Amino acid sequence: MYTATDPFAPARESEILARLTDNWNQRVTVRKARLDLSDYYDTSAPDFPPSMVPFWDDPRFQAIDEAEKRRVLAGAWINYNEKTIFVEDKVINPLCSLLMKGALPGVDDTVSKKAIAQTQVDEQFHILMCLEVCDCARRQHRLQDLHIPTPLLGQRMDASLAKAENEREYALIRMAYATVAEMTINVFLKRLSQDRSIQPLNRLNTELHRQDEASHAAIFGEIARAVYERLGAGQQAIFRAHLLRAIDDFVELDVGFWRVILDHLEIPERHGILQDMTAKSRASRSLRDYGALVKLLRRIGIDEGPSFIFQ
Numbered sequence: 001m002y003t004a005t006d007p008f009a010p011a012r013e014s015e016i017l018a019r020l021t022d023n024w025n026q027r028v029t030v031r032k033a034r035l036d037l038s039d040y041y042d043t044s045a046p047d048f049p050p051s052m053v054p055f056w057d058d059p060r061f062q063a064i065d066e067a068e069k070r071r072v073l074a075g076a077w078i079n080y081n082e083k084t085i086f087v088e089d090k091v092i093n094p095l096c097s098l099l100m101k102g103a104l105p106g107v108d109d110t111v112s113k114k115a116i117a118q119t120q121v122d123e124q125f126h127i128l129m130c131l132e133v134c135d136c137a138r139r140q141h142r143l144q145d146l147h148i149p150t151p152l153l154g155q156r157m158d159a160s161l162a163k164a165e166n167e168r169e170y171a172l173i174r175m176a177y178a179t180v181a182e183m184t185i186n187v188f189l190k191r192l193s194q195d196r197s198i199q200p201l202n203r204l205n206t207e208l209h210r211q212d213e214a215s216h217a218a219i220f221g222e223i224a225r226a227v228y229e230r231l232g233a234g235q236q237a238i239f240r241a242h243l244l245r246a247i248d249d250f251v252e253l254d255v256g257f258w259r260v261i262l263d264h265l266e267i268p269e270r271h272g273i274l275q276d277m278t279a280k281s282r283a284s285r286s287l288r289d290y291g292a293l294v295k296l297l298r299r300i301g302i303d304e305g306p307s308f309i310f311q
Contacts, residue, residue: 014222017115020215024118029125029208041201046070047077047137048202049195054253055277060269068265074141075261077202080192081130082148083254084209087181088123088130090154095171095178096120099223103171106226115219122212133205146264152254153177153246160242169238175227176242180250182220183293185213221296228300240300247293253281 050056050069053076061069096116099107107116138144157177164170189210193203228236255278262270 014111014226016218016222017111020219021111021114021118029122029129029212041136041140042199043140045199046073046197047141047199048073048080049192049198052076052191054258054281055273058273058276060273061267064267068267071141071143071265072261072267074137074143075146075264076257077199078134078137078143078146079148079257079261081134083151085127085130086151086154088127091157091174091177091181092123093120095174096123098171098174103167104175104227105230106228107223112223112226116223119216119219122216126209126212129205129209133202136201143264146261149256149260152252152256153249156249157246160245168235172231172235172239173242175224176239176246177249179220179224179243179296180246180293182213182216183296184250186210186217189213224296225299236300243297253278255281 047070050073053072055061096119098104099116100113102108107113138146157173160173161170164173189206192198193207193210195203228239231239255274258277259270259274262274267273
């Protein structure tokens with residue numbers, strides 16, 4: 001069930017996947033020395049860039065105490081990492097498990113199986129990294145009782161999965177969300193990892209994650225292409241529809257967390273702040289890089305579709 005079963009696979013194994021699997025030991029974070037978190041935490045630096053808080057410049061928010069602003073930034077950092085854990089645990093690894101068991105065609109060769117298994121190891125280690133930095137931020141800013149809600153994209157994905165008419169559509173929905181996640185996150189990670197105003201710990205942690213995800217983008221692009229090329233026309237249409245829906249779900253601003261953190265800290269005038277933030281968010285652009293995904297979309301016959309302008 002799990003090992004390669006395609007007798008024709010050696011003739012069409014992806015050169016990109018072969019190169020990435022061969023150098024896995026040298027490039028991935030899980031094979032590198034562990035960071036001593038206590039050496040990198042700077043109590044004078046914010047945990048998250050203020051410029052990435054959608055209401056930071058709102059005069060009502062700026063009027064609050066500086067210490068509370070720092071706690072909002074710490075909450076934003078915790079939210080980012082918990083969302084990352086959710087994506088790794090509930091979006092990426094479930095698809096990898098399905099692919100390992102042959103739920104979709106085109107990835108039943110040895111190289112593809114190895115790339116998928118290596119990705120699973122990477123993602124589990126990313127979860128551990130995120131847990132550690134979240135714990136550090138919670139302790140530093142007394143946020144142990146802050147509960148992060150399920151991300152909006154997770155709610156949307158679960159709703160689509162519940163409506164799947166068969167196992168194949170279920171697997172294609174999972175592939176759509178995993179493909180968008182892995183092929184678009186790099187610019188967000190790069191921005192965090194290069195912002196020298198934030199915690200050195202957070203910057204270093206994000207850079208290690210970014211290095212792994214740069215390879216995952218290539219891996220998932222190859223997987224999506226290989227699977228898509230071996231689907232029938234009807235299933236290709238199903239995948240395209242779910243892929244475009246997943247893009248919209250990743251782009252939409254998740255208001256739920258911001259409501260939770262402002263309520264948790266009892267920020268004055270928070271309802272007005274959230275209301276104005278939501279209105280402005282309709283015109284805002286995503287902090288993800290859709291360049292690689294656009295190339296994939298064009299390769300599989302999608303030249304337009306998402307309801308936003310690609311960066």
